[in-house]
Amino acid sequence: MASSDPTKRPRPGPWPPAPESTAMPPSSWAKRTGFRPKFSGETNASDSGQIVLAPKPKEGDSQADLEAGRVRANTAVNGELEREKVPPVTSDKEQTVKRRRDSDGAVAPKSSVPSVNGAAAAATQQPESQPHPRRPSRNGEAVDVLPPPVDDDGFVARHSHMKYELRDTPGLVPIGLYGFQHYMSMLGSLILIPLVIVPAMGGTHEDTAMVVSTVLFVSGVTTLLHTSFGSRLPLLQGPSFVYLAPALAIINSPEFIGLNGNNFKHIMKELQGAIIIASAFQAILGYSGLMSVFLRLINPVVVAPTIAAVGLSFYSYGFPQVGTCLEIGAVQILLVIIFSLYLRKVSVFGHRIFLIYAVPLGLAITWAAAFLLTEAGAYSYKGCDINVPASNIISEHCRKHVSRMKYCRVDTSHALKSSPWFRFPYPLQWGTPVFHWKMAIVMCVVSIIASVDSVGSYHASSLLVASRPPTPGVVSRAIGLEGLSSVLAGLWGTGTGSTTLTENVHTIAVTKMGSRRAVEFGACILIVLSLVGKVGGFIASIPEVMVAALLCFMWAMLAALGLSNLRYSEAGSSRNIIIVGLSLFFSLSVPAYFQQYGVSPNTNLSVPSYFQPYIVASHGPFRSKLGGVNYVMNSLLSFHMVVAFLVAIILDNTVPGSRQERGVYVWSEPEAARREPAVAKDYQLPFRVGRVFRWVKWVGL
Numbered sequence: 001m002a003s004s005d006p007t008k009r010p011r012p013g014p015w016p017p018a019p020e021s022t023a024m025p026p027s028s029w030a031k032r033t034g035f036r037p038k039f040s041g042e043t044n045a046s047d048s049g050q051i052v053l054a055p056k057p058k059e060g061d062s063q064a065d066l067e068a069g070r071v072r073a074n075t076a077v078n079g080e081l082e083r084e085k086v087p088p089v090t091s092d093k094e095q096t097v098k099r100r101r102d103s104d105g106a107v108a109p110k111s112s113v114p115s116v117n118g119a120a121a122a123a124t125q126q127p128e129s130q131p132h133p134r135r136p137s138r139n140g141e142a143v144d145v146l147p148p149p150v151d152d153d154g155f156v157a158r159h160s161h162m163k164y165e166l167r168d169t170p171g172l173v174p175i176g177l178y179g180f181q182h183y184m185s186m187l188g189s190l191i192l193i194p195l196v197i198v199p200a201m202g203g204t205h206e207d208t209a210m211v212v213s214t215v216l217f218v219s220g221v222t223t224l225l226h227t228s229f230g231s232r233l234p235l236l237q238g239p240s241f242v243y244l245a246p247a248l249a250i251i252n253s254p255e256f257i258g259l260n261g262n263n264f265k266h267i268m269k270e271l272q273g274a275i276i277i278a279s280a281f282q283a284i285l286g287y288s289g290l291m292s293v294f295l296r297l298i299n300p301v302v303v304a305p306t307i308a309a310v311g312l313s314f315y316s317y318g319f320p321q322v323g324t325c326l327e328i329g330a331v332q333i334l335l336v337i338i339f340s341l342y343l344r345k346v347s348v349f350g351h352r353i354f355l356i357y358a359v360p361l362g363l364a365i366t367w368a369a370a371f372l373l374t375e376a377g378a379y380s381y382k383g384c385d386i387n388v389p390a391s392n393i394i395s396e397h398c399r400k401h402v403s404r405m406k407y408c409r410v411d412t413s414h415a416l417k418s419s420p421w422f423r424f425p426y427p428l429q430w431g432t433p434v435f436h437w438k439m440a441i442v443m444c445v446v447s448i449i450a451s452v453d454s455v456g457s458y459h460a461s462s463l464l465v466a467s468r469p470p471t472p473g474v475v476s477r478a479i480g481l482e483g484l485s486s487v488l489a490g491l492w493g494t495g496t497g498s499t500t501l502t503e504n505v506h507t508i509a510v511t512k513m514g515s516r517r518a519v520e521f522g523a524c525i526l527i528v529l530s531l532v533g534k535v536g537g538f539i540a541s542i543p544e545v546m547v548a549a550l551l552c553f554m555w556a557m558l559a560a561l562g563l564s565n566l567r568y569s570e571a572g573s574s575r576n577i578i579i580v581g582l583s584l585f586f587s588l589s590v591p592a593y594f595q596q597y598g599v600s601p602n603t604n605l606s607v608p609s610y611f612q613p614y615i616v617a618s619h620g621p622f623r624s625k626l627g628g629v630n631y632v633m634n635s636l637l638s639f640h641m642v643v644a645f646l647v648a649i650i651l652d653n654t655v656p657g658s659r660q661e662r663g664v665y666v667w668s669e670p671e672a673a674r675r676e677p678a679v680a681k682d683y684q685l686p687f688r689v690g691r692v693f694r695w696v697k698w699v700g701l
Contacts, residue, residue: 164515166234166465166682178513179522181356185507186236188359188554190219191539193239195547196317197495200251202263205415205540213536214425215239215494220526222485222498227516227523231470231478232683233461234508234519235500237485241310241558242450243496245639246442247271253439253631265430272433272490275497278443279486282451282497286480289698292472295455300565300663301576301652303456305583306449306645307502307562311555312588313640318555321548325408328370332549336362340553355510359550366546370410379408407545419537425530427491438628442635447486447497449641451479454500456565459665461505465514467678468668474683475667477699502561503554569663576661579651587644594638597621673701 164170164178183190194215198208215238222237250256251267285291322329340358347353354361373379384398384405406412455475462469470478486497508514529535569576597620620634636642652662673679683701684690690701 162465162514163512164518166232166467166514166516168515169517170515175515175518175521176525178511178515179518179520180525181351181511182236182507182513182519183522183526184360185356185511186238186501186503188550189241189501189503190215190238191542192547192551192554193241193244193496194494195540195542195544196244196551197247197251198264199544200248201267201495204264205413206418206537207264209415209419209533209536209540210423210425210429211493211495211536212539213423213530213533214429214492216526216536217425217530218485218489218492218494218498220523220530222488223523223526224520225485226478226481226500227520229477229685229689230481231458231474232516232685233458233470234465234514234516235457235461236504236519236523237482237498238501239489239494239496240450240453240499240501241314241555242453242499242641243275243443243446245310245313245641246274246446246635247496249442249635249638250274250439268430268493268495269432269434270436270439271495272430272493273435274439274443275490276433276487277435277440278447279483279490279497281444281483282447282486283480283483285448285451286476286478286483287696287699289476289696291451291476291479292698294451295472295475295665295667297649297653298452298455299652299665300456300568301579302645302648303452304563304565305580305587305648306641307453307456307565308559308584309562309587309640309644310449310453311557311559311562312584313591314551314555318548318552322545322552324403324406325543325545328366328408328543329545329549331369332362332366332546333552335365336550336553352510356507359553363542363546363550366549367410367542370408370543370546374409374411379405381405407543410541410543412543413541415540416534416537419540420533422531423533423536425492427488428493430493433490438631441632443497445636445642446639447483449645450497450499451482452645453502454479454482455665456562457500457502457505459568459667460565461508464505464508466682467676468673468682469666470683471668471670471673471701473670473698473700480699502558506557506561566663568665570661573657573661575655575657576663579648579655582651583644583648586647587640590643591638591640594620594634670697670701 164174169175170178191212194208194211198211203211219236219238223235226235226237227233250271256263256267256270285294322333336358339354339361343354344352345355381398381401384401458475458478459469482499486499489496489498563580566576566580571577620630620638622630622633622637624630668679673683680701
């Protein structure tokens, strides 16, 4: 008989019965615990490193968003964001909450089209409250875009955050201000290569001043050509660090060592001939349509280690030169680091002055300090004269201080005083170019590396300023025009080819200036400044230790910008990690083998120690009966970027991997681009020149 004691009876549960508790959605749990799965490929990666795609949700399946109070669709693949279908009218508070949730890794509805490049497809609807949708879809088709960049404040950088976009035409004052600002931020990339190669060729400070003026002139002209008839993106053209290694290899060839007379003009003519032939090859590669086929092999996993190897390859030049006057060079490096990192968020009149002008500000402050120390007599020693060659100095006291006198003083150069006020750079100013097939072949291979560099810049910059990425035809057209621009650089005698400056993409993201009009106005200013000879003389008088300190920062930036291309792929994939790691390691190790082969440690060469790695043609391991073939093979395999490119392109195109995992670049379809007025206006050639390319489909829109 059951007990009647009411205290022992079981208490009834709540009515109606509570449903069984379910696990909290992973995304809500992640947000409540503070976990933010931002690293591509890590949250969904299996033990093998492959990406496990989330199961496709059934129709009607949804999850409740406990924070927003509304139904939310399943998480996008790989943790990337997708655009959300929002009601036509939303309050400012809801939009702010949505932006912050997006930047914190929140999820949005999944599109019906799988993502490429690790990015999600744009939604097919745009809110009516947004006046200028940047990714309109046509007839319900989804558009593949890359993941939106994140600015320093943690918010997703949309197109609306750009102050001026591609086809915007601001007033004269903003155009002048931003155009000058754009070139000032890129000053280091424009002037540093002449300051390195001209002294290596035996040129004087006056020769350096003339080459600097020529570089400024050619850079302005080629930038105008590129924004008008090339990709039409706001990208600066100038001397690329890609051409620096082959230029040094040609300069330090055994046949040029011990030349009598004017070595500078003789070697410059050899460089001009090699650049002209290589540039013609690049122009044919672009305008023939072969670049459109070659684009299928170029992906972020190839671009990243190739460009990074360019920056890493000159480590032997940077700090060893800074060490010749440590108190000047080290201070300049620290100033640039403080400006670009610690003071990057400090705004003056709405502009991040320290971040944008980190290099010019660091140079100006260090130069002023060195000038004051020189005038105060800090580097003056009794009885010692800087103009006396070191080999003729007898006093041991002067021998000990001659290095500091040479590298720390700022008055050793007479370029500014000897430069004329007006000088017009003209073609063939150094003489008729000299053509040698072995040097031309080396430059032709390097021009392919320069094209790979430009492809990455086109794609990254188009995501910031244009409505869509360019079509393969536009990319081919741009590479062809870069070849023609390099022909001009060879005729004028800049010492290197002309190509898109990789650092330009970073400058666009920082300055928020994407208008091609501002870049064109800045190019006109550059042409005017190139005609003033004193400008080139002033730049040529920069002390060598300061040049080395600037190069330490610029090459580090170049390596980082190259590796940043991996954000378009699944960086957490073991496939990509191994490919990039092998490419970078062999890009440093294989050239070291070629550069050190057969060289005795006690060899007394007549070139500085940091140029010795480029004297490889006569003693490399590749030895056949053909001297020219030996020169080509030993030179090419001593270039870090060439080895990185070969390893990366072979592995990336032979090792199996999905398009999303490889981060295959998304280019606009030509048919869709012709139907959309925004894309046509972004990339169509002006002055009805595009009619000519209607018959040449592979280089048209």
